[in-house]
Amino acid sequence: MLAALLLLAGLGAWQLYTVAGSVDTFILPAPSDVIASLWDDRALLWSNFTVTAREMGVGLAVSLALGVALAVALHESRTTRRAVYPLLIASQTIPVVLVAPLLVTWFGYGITPKVAIVALVCFFPIVVPTLSALGAVDPGQRKLMSTLGASRWQLLRHVEAPSALPALFVGARLSVAVGAIAAVLAETAGSESGLGHLMLQSIPQLETARAFAAVAVLSLFSLALYLGLTLAQRRLLPWAPLRPEGPTP
Amino acid sequence: MTTRTQARDGRPRPASGRTDDGALRLAGVGRSFGAVEALRDVSLEVPAGEVVAVVGPSGCGKSTLLELVCGLQRPDAGTVQAPRAVLMPQGDQLLPWLGALDNAALALRVGGDGRMTRQAARERARPVLAALGLDGFAAVRPAQLSGGMRQRVAFARTLLAGAPVLCLDEPFGALDAITRADAQAWLQDALEAEPRTVLLVTHDVEEAVLLADRIVVLSPRPGRVVADLPVALPHPRAATDPGVVALRQQALERLR
Ligand SMILES: Nc1ncnc2c1ncn2[C@@H]1O[C@H](COP(=O)(O)OP(=O)(O)OP(=O)(O)O)[C@@H](O)[C@H]1O
Numbered sequence: 373m374l375a376a377l378l379l380l381a382g383l384g385a386w387q388l389y390t391v392a393g394s395v396d397t398f399i400l401p402a403p404s405d406v407i408a409s410l411w412d413d414r415a416l417l418w419s420n421f422t423v424t425a426r427e428m429g430v431g432l433a434v435s436l437a438l439g440v441a442l443a444v445a446l447h448e449s450r451t452t453r454r455a456v457y458p459l460l461i462a463s464q465t466i467p468v469v470l471v472a473p474l475l476v477t478w479f480g481y482g483i484t485p486k487v488a489i490v491a492l493v494c495f496f497p498i499v500v501p502t503l504s505a506l507g508a509v510d511p512g513q514r515k516l517m518s519t520l521g522a523s524r525w526q527l528l529r530h531v532e533a534p535s536a537l538p539a540l541f542v543g544a545r546l547s548v549a550v551g552a553i554a555a556v557l558a559e560t561a562g563s564e565s566g567l568g569h570l571m572l573q574s575i576p577q578l579e580t581a582r583a584f585a586a587v588a589v590l591s592l593f594s595l596a597l598y599l600g601l602t603l604a605q606r607r608l609l610p611w612a613p614l615r616p617e618g619p620t621p
Numbered sequence: 622m623t624t625r626t627q628a629r630d631g632r633p634r635p636a637s638g639r640t641d642d643g644a645l646r647l648a649g650v651g652r653s654f655g656a657v658e659a660l661r662d663v664s665l666e667v668p669a670g671e672v673v674a675v676v677g678p679s680g681c682g683k684s685t686l687l688e689l690v691c692g693l694q695r696p697d698a699g700t701v702q703a704p705r706a707v708l709m710p711q712g713d714q715l716l717p718w719l720g721a722l723d724n725a726a727l728a729l730r731v732g733g734d735g736r737m738t739r740q741a742a743r744e745r746a747r748p749v750l751a752a753l754g755l756d757g758f759a760a761v762r763p764a765q766l767s768g769g770m771r772q773r774v775a776f777a778r779t780l781l782a783g784a785p786v787l788c789l790d791e792p793f794g795a796l797d798a799i800t801r802a803d804a805q806a807w808l809q810d811a812l813e814a815e816p817r818t819v820l821l822v823t824h825d826v827e828e829a830v831l832l833a834d835r836i837v838v839l840s841p842r843p844g845r846v847v848a849d850l851p852v853a854l855p856h857p858r859a860a861t862d863p864g865v866v867a868l869r870q871q872a873l874e875r876l877r
């Protein structure tokens with residue numbers, strides 16, 4: 373609610389600045405120009421949106437699967453943790469701007485390099501909170517499971533995994549935010565469609581408002597995914613209330 | 622006879638041996654945590670089916686004693702011989718994501734051989750919860766249960782673990798006086814219906830006299846047995862019975 377007000381205020385100030393200051397619309401389009409473009413270019417925006425949405429969707433799914441598997445593997449074995457965790461950190465220092473064009477030369481203009489970039493960027497924010505939550509299980513609950521004779525697997529299945537689920541959701545929400553940037557970045561390295569491609573094309577064509585419209589579509593999509601995850605968490609994990617000060621739809 | 626050396630899941634547990642008569646024997650047991658000596662030279666023999674209350678000042682090693690009996694810790698000195706024993710930990714330790722029924726049934730779903738499916742475990746757990754007066758609460762999560770109800774669920778889970786020895790660590794410590802009296806009544810009923818060997822740790826000497834066949838008093842840390850009082854009073858006992866009052870007085874004197 374407050375966020376919406378703040379957004380409106382920002383948009384209002386922006387509109388005033390561009391109209392009153394008579395800024396050239398190629399340099400900075402007014403919000404009204406962007407909204408007009410959202411409507412006029414809706415078919416173009418939509419067809420490019422579906423491409424980017426697919427890249428993000430598949431990339432997020434891959435990073436979720438890899439992230440959870442890796443978190444469990446690292447949690448279960450100290451040796452793996454010692455061996456792999458430093459590499460995991462190192463993987464995040466790989467400059468994506470450099471890797472993206474490389475991946476394009478390897479895999480072509482298709483979806484593969486985009487999915488790879490999104491997954492590379494997104495699996496880290498999934499692994500870290502999940503791994504830490506798996507290890508942060510209440511010692512009393514561990515004691516309970518061991519007096520009941522639970523095996524390592526049963527401890528994971530009945531206690532560690534459920535208690536790590538809220539953290540997994542935190543990670544997934546973070547991933548959605550960075551995943552959009554990753555998808556656009558991957559597209560700018562080489563693609564024939566997608567919102568990132570559209571942005572890159574629109575600016576030299578002096579269609580700045582269209583580029584902004586593409587950004588708006590992407591933001592709205594990320595926001596929708598974020599809210600969807602929040603709602604899903606509320607439904608699936610009613611026992612783990614979202615922090616009251618946290619973002620809620 | 623299952624013993625801790627031969628736990629039901631087949632994994633070796635720290636233990637010093639088995640007993641053939643189902644009795645629980647501690648001989649000269651000591652346990653330290655670094656510089657903190659929690660227990661010193663504790664010897665105790667509990668025949669099968671006896672309910673023993675363990676009372677003692679805070680921090681004297683009561684929880685440690687139960688964990689030794691349950692095989693969750695090893696003694697530094699002495700020996701622990703025990704049949705399989707299950708701990709009802711201090712604080713109910715219910716899993717917040719499970720309803721009451723699934724929390725109780727957890728004891729049947731984990732462990733070694735012959736673990737049950739969710740459905741079979743629920744069917745076995747249902748009557749046990751019902752007997753404890755939790756008929757309509759099967760799906761209710763711990764956060765929505767009262768303190769007294771949570772303790773019933775935790776006790777149901779402990780019973781369903783199927784061990785001959787139950788180690789109850791201050792099961793009613795967090796309850797108000799009225800709920801506590803009620804809890805003592807259902808515990809008494811449950812043990813009458815299905816006798817087990819019980820070690821009951823409590824802060825409350827009156828609770829010890831009302832429920833136990835015998836009261837073991839521990840000294841301040843390091844915990845040693847300073848008194849071993851038989852409670853030869855018929856059930857049901859009331860807090861106002863002269864026998865109960867006298868014994869309570871006697872135990873309190875040994876605690877000072
Ligand atoms: N894992 C541990 N590591 C270090 N010290 C411990 C550990 N467990 C227990 N202690 C210490 O041993 C002593 C006995 O602890 P224990 O929990 O057995 O006491 P207690 O009689 O159950 O106390 P309370 O009445 O408060 O529950 C305490 O001083 C405690 O701090």
Ligand SMILES: [Mg+2]
Pocket residue numbers: 683684685711790
């Ligand atoms: Mg204790």
